[in-house]
Amino acid sequence: MICEICGKKGARVRRVARTYGKGQNILVIENVPVVNCPRCGESYLEAATLLEIERIKLHRKSFAQGRQVPVANFG
Numbered sequence: 001m002i003c004e005i006c007g008k009k010g011a012r013v014r015r016v017a018r019t020y021g022k023g024q025n026i027l028v029i030e031n032v033p034v035v036n037c038p039r040c041g042e043s044y045l046e047a048a049t050l051l052e053i054e055r056i057k058l059h060r061k062s063f064a065q066g067r068q069v070p071v072a073n074f075g
Contacts (some may be wrong), residue, residue, distance in 0.1 A: 006040035
């Protein structure tokens with residue numbers, strides 16, 4: 001895959017969990033495709049991914065399922 005930032009080959013798609021919001025309004029979206037380039041070190045989301053994230057956030061009641069998540073405080 002070619003990196004959109006540096007234009008070189010070698011970029012890979014990784015699937016990660018991303019967190020949006022905070023407190024009672026937190027939303028965790030799993031399996032978000034993030035493009036990572038080992039050449040320039042950049043990570044970015046493609047436009048189609050951003051649109052899908054916004055759609056999920058807008059209709060979170062339809063997509064989200066409740067889970068308990070342990071939370072730790074760093075400091």
